Amino acid sequence: MSNKTQEILSVYKKNVMPTYAPSVVISSGKGVTVRDADGLTLYDFTSGIGVHNVGYSNANVVEAIQNQAAKLTHSSNLFANEPSTRLAEKLVSLSGLGGKVFFANSGAEANEAAIKLARKWGSANGGRYEIVTMRQGFHGRTLATVAATAQAWCQEGYDPLPVGFAYADYNDLESVKAAVNEKTVAIMLEAVQGEGGVTPATEEFMKGVRALCDDKNLLMICDEVQAGMGRTGTWFAWQGYGVEPDMFTLAKALADGIPMGALVTNAKLADTFTLSAHASTFGGNPVAAAAALAVIEVIESKGLLAKAVEIGTLFKEALQSFVDKYDKLLEVRGKGMMLGLVVDAEAKEIVEALKNQGLLALTAGANVVRFLPPLVLKEEDLEEAIDMIDDALDCVFGEE
Numbered sequence: 001m002s003n004k005t006q007e008i009l010s011v012y013k014k015n016v017m018p019t020y021a022p023s024v025v026i027s028s029g030k031g032v033t034v035r036d037a038d039g040l041t042l043y044d045f046t047s048g049i050g051v052h053n054v055g056y057s058n059a060n061v062v063e064a065i066q067n068q069a070a071k072l073t074h075s076s077n078l079f080a081n082e083p084s085t086r087l088a089e090k091l092v093s094l095s096g097l098g099g100k101v102f103f104a105n106s107g108a109e110a111n112e113a114a115i116k117l118a119r120k121w122g123s124a125n126g127g128r129y130e131i132v133t134m135r136q137g138f139h140g141r142t143l144a145t146v147a148a149t150a151q152a153w154c155q156e157g158y159d160p161l162p163v164g165f166a167y168a169d170y171n172d173l174e175s176v177k178a179a180v181n182e183k184t185v186a187i188m189l190e191a192v193q194g195e196g197g198v199t200p201a202t203e204e205f206m207k208g209v210r211a212l213c214d215d216k217n218l219l220m221i222c223d224e225v226q227a228g229m230g231r232t233g234t235w236f237a238w239q240g241y242g243v244e245p246d247m248f249t250l251a252k253a254l255a256d257g258i259p260m261g262a263l264v265t266n267a268k269l270a271d272t273f274t275l276s277a278h279a280s281t282f283g284g285n286p287v288a289a290a291a292a293l294a295v296i297e298v299i300e301s302k303g304l305l306a307k308a309v310e311i312g313t314l315f316k317e318a319l320q321s322f323v324d325k326y327d328k329l330l331e332v333r334g335k336g337m338m339l340g341l342v343v344d345a346e347a348k349e350i351v352e353a354l355k356n357q358g359l360l361a362l363t364a365g366a367n368v369v370r371f372l373p374p375l376v377l378k379e380e381d382l383e384e385a386i387d388m389i390d391d392a393l394d395c396v397f398g399e400e
């Protein structure tokens with residue numbers, strides 16, 4: 001760690017609350033790499049936690065942001081703006097659900113909107129309010145989304161949490177059925193659990209949840225904040241399962257790092273939020289919306305849905321070869337460019353070794369190393385990254 005990094009981190013430690021513990025200072029990014037404060041280049045296989053699906057500083061996105069910033073950065077939702085209106089039209093069309101969009105500013109807020117909408121609908125449909133969520137799921141850090149996140153580390157110290165949530169085991173339909181009662185209004189889940197360990201739902205489970213919702217008149221809510229926007233090879237991960245949710249949420253990759261969240265519904269729920277029923281000062285911000293429209297154009301023009309599958313398959317095969325090589329590596333999981341390496345070790349130790357080789361990765365719980373590379377990753381960069389991963393694993397486990 002040299003001077004500039006050390007200097008910034010020491011100011012950080014004095015002034016920023018210690019909810020994170022960064023050891024790298026990022027000063028710029030281009031494509032699949034970032035540069036730290038001292039000019040060192042690193043591969044970013046976190047994409048800023050699933051945000052830069054089209055790569056850092058994509059020229060089209062940068063241009064869209066600059067042009068829109070010069071024209072109008074904000075006008076409030078008392079007035080419409082063209083970028084967010086066009087974006088709503090585009091998201092409705094990509095979803096194929098025939099509904100409408102509510103814009104928020106983050107994943108937690110988009111999920112908060114989904115929870116409120118489910119309750120609004122439930123209040124008029126049998127006075128129901130309870131939402132079943134999945135253990136190991138993750139839905140955000142506001143009080144309601146923490147209550148929806150059935151993980152102790154997220155909830156500790158925040159009692160009393162909002163009521164109205166029940167928990168079930170992921171990929172276990174019987175457990176979900178057992179959690180449903182006369183108060184239940186919705187089932188909320190990720191099609192691929194991100195923070196909870198990079199675990200994809202089985203097709204049987206997703207179809208079973210949909211059938212259960214149809215049978216009991218419940219709403220199916222998909223949290224696509226991490227898996228959405230092409231990461232798993234379809235626009236939204238639920239599209240890979242042959243089921244349609246009643247609503248789903250987006251954020252992370254939606255606007256390439258300009259804060260933006262969205263709730264997208266089907267036709268049935270399109271007008272459940274009536275005039276003044278919900279609101280956000282910044283929601284649908286025109287700069288964020290212009291960025292999101294550019295992101296969608298780049299994904300379309302570069303064929304990134306197919307690329308996520310293609311390069312994700314190569315990456316998965318390489319990780320699988322490491323599982324075959326090292327006893328301490330147990331399994332590779334995930335879909336497309338959302339991959340997890342399950343280890344019989346401390347995942348953070350491996351993430352640290354990867355960083356020392358020049359590659360940024362994430363953990364997902366204590367025992368999963370999570371990779372969320374930009375979808376624009378080229379084969380030659382993947383090959384170089386795989387060598388770095390091999391070297392890092394050698395450092396941690398020794399040559400085998």
Ligand SMILES: *Cc1c(COP(=O)(O)O)cnc(C)c1O
Nearest residue numbers: 106107108138139140194225226
């Ligand atoms: C990151 C994440 C959230 C929370 O998003 P924020 O923008 O941090 O509020 C919610 N759900 C999932 C699945 C996520 O990965």
